[in-house]
Structure formats: structure tokens, C-alpha cells
Amino acid sequence: MAVPFPPPPREIRRAFEQLRQAEEAGLEPAGLRLLDRPWEPATCSAHVRTRLWPWLDDVAAWLNRSYAWQTAQAIPSCWPAHPHLVHELAVLACLRATAGDAAAPHALEEWHRYALPAFHARLAERLGIGCPPGRHTDWPxxxxxxxxxxxxxxxxxxxxxxxxxxxxxxxxxxxxxxxx
Known part of the structure; x- marks a missing residue:
């Protein structure tokens, strides 16, 4: 019935932990920008991005299987060719990973209530059914x-x-x- 969320790879979890520790230690925002932030792939080292891309691909497949009832909610297989989807998917995946690790259900409920529907709304608004299966539509x-x-x-x-x-x-x- 329910397929588990793809767990973030060790390198992604390590990045989350380093950021948490840096924030707890009071590191200034300029210093935080020097660390890998998986929700913003361009900030990540090549080593972290090597693990980030397959994880995001697994998350996209999981979202399609678990939440894409309508075609406008389905992430196309060509998502890496759409910079807006790369940005959005990275944030959504990181939010889901951290919400799933919470000690109480509130963060996950907020992900379902706010993050996921907002992602689907932006996906439909920006892409609609612009990339049907097997037919990538270039940037209009x-x-x-x-x-x-x-x-x-x-x-x-x-x-x-x-x-x-x-x-x-x-x-x-x-x-x-x-x-x-």
C-alpha cells in the first residue's frame, strides 16, 4: 500500500548534520553558505551532488508513485532538464527527509498540508502537461x-x-x- 520514502544517502544526511551543528554553534549565515546545502544543489560539492542526483531521481519516482493522481501532478522523466523542477524537487525532498526524521508527526503533517500541495500547484502552473511521457518540451x-x-x-x-x-x-x- 505505502512505499517508504527513499532515505537520503549518507552524504546528504552528513550535510544536514553539519548544517545543524553549525547553526547550533552560532555560525554566521556567511559561514553556513560555505557548507553543502542539499536543498540548493548549486551549493553542493561535486561529491555531494554525485549522491544528490540519484536520490532526487528516486524521490521524483516516489512522488509520482505515491502522490501523482492527476497528470499535472506527475514529475516528468526529463525533470533534470527543467531548472525550476531541479530547485523545487531538491527543497521538497529535503523538507520531506527532515520531516520524516522528526520525533512527532507535526512536521510531516505540515509537509503534506503546505509543501506538497504548493509544489504540485507550481508544477502544474509552470509545466502543466508540457512534457508528456517520452516527449520533452524545450523551454518555451x-x-x-x-x-x-x-x-x-x-x-x-x-x-x-x-x-x-x-x-x-x-x-x-x-x-x-x-x-x-
Whole structure:
């Protein structure tokens, strides 16, 4: 009836423990950013990511088997090609792992009540059924992102920023100081 949640690999559990210890010791946020944070894969060392990807893949399969009743709730097999899913799945998996380790059911109930439905809502909103089985759909907004980072668009935005900085809060341009 119920398939158990895939346990995080030893390296992921070690990262959780190191972060817990660092937080208890009062390590400043800047120092915490130096540690592997599995819910943010880009912060993890290659060694940790080597274990993180297969675990997230197992979690995606578990979520599909255990919670994806509607197609819009199913994580497509091409999830690693969707950066938003990589980010979302890592957070959801880490929340579920820590909630499952809690001494009382409250954290797991919150995961079911808030994290999972919010994940499914964002999944449906961002992907819908955009990647049916066996047919990956490339990023529809690729051209918009490319235009945003183009030299022309970047220059135009920076010109607007510069113009804003040259106007006082009252809407007047500051007078140049004598001798300038």
C-alpha cells in the first residue's frame, strides 16, 4: 500500500548534520553558505551532488508513485532538464527527509498540508502537461531570456537605472556642485 520514502544517502544526511551543528554553534549565515546545502544543489560539492542526483531521481519516482493522481501532478522523466523542477524537487525532498526524521508527526503533517500541495500547484502552473511521457518540451521562454541578456537590452536597462539615480526624490535633477 505505502512505499517508504527513499532515505537520503549518507552524504546528504552528513550535510544536514553539519548544517545543524553549525547553526547550533552560532555560525554566521556567511559561514553556513560555505557548507553543502542539499536543498540548493548549486551549493553542493561535486561529491555531494554525485549522491544528490540519484536520490532526487528516486524521490521524483516516489512522488509520482505515491502522490501523482492527476497528470499535472506527475514529475516528468526529463525533470533534470527543467531548472525550476531541479530547485523545487531538491527543497521538497529535503523538507520531506527532515520531516520524516522528526520525533512527532507535526512536521510531516505540515509537509503534506503546505509543501506538497504548493509544489504540485507550481508544477502544474509552470509545466502543466508540457512534457508528456517520452516527449520533452524545450523551454518555451528561451527567446525571452536570450533577449533579456542581450547587450542591447542590458544597456537599455542600465541607462534607465542611471537616469533614475540622477533624479532626486523630489523629481529634480541634482545641481552639479561648483567646480564640477
Amino acid at each position: 521562454a528561451r527567446s525571452w531570456a536570450a533577449e533579456y541578456t542581450s547587450p542591447q537590452a542590458t544597456t537599455a536597462r542600465h541607462a534607465l537605472f542611471d537616469r533614475d539615480l540622477s533624479v532626486t526624490p523630489t523629481g529634480h535633477r541634482p545641481q552639479a556642485a561648483e567646480g564640477q
